[in-house]
Amino acid sequence: MAELVVVRSKIKEHAEGMNVSGDFADALSAKAVEMIKAAARRAKENGRKTLKPHDL
Structure with a gap:
């Protein structure tokens, strides 16, 4: 597993009640x-x- 650039707890916050x-x-x-x-x-x-932002 590589180093994460996202925060697991924040993913769950934005998952709107879904399991992750x-x-x-x-x-x-x-x-x-x-x-x-x-x-x-x-x-x-x-x-x-x-x-x-426009580079995305």
């Missing part, structure tokens, strides 16, 4: 890391070192 499987946080974290890396590539391509 143990591996959901890992999958969500992996998606978040993919999004962050893609945003970083876009920022670099545009000559910036700052990630901005």
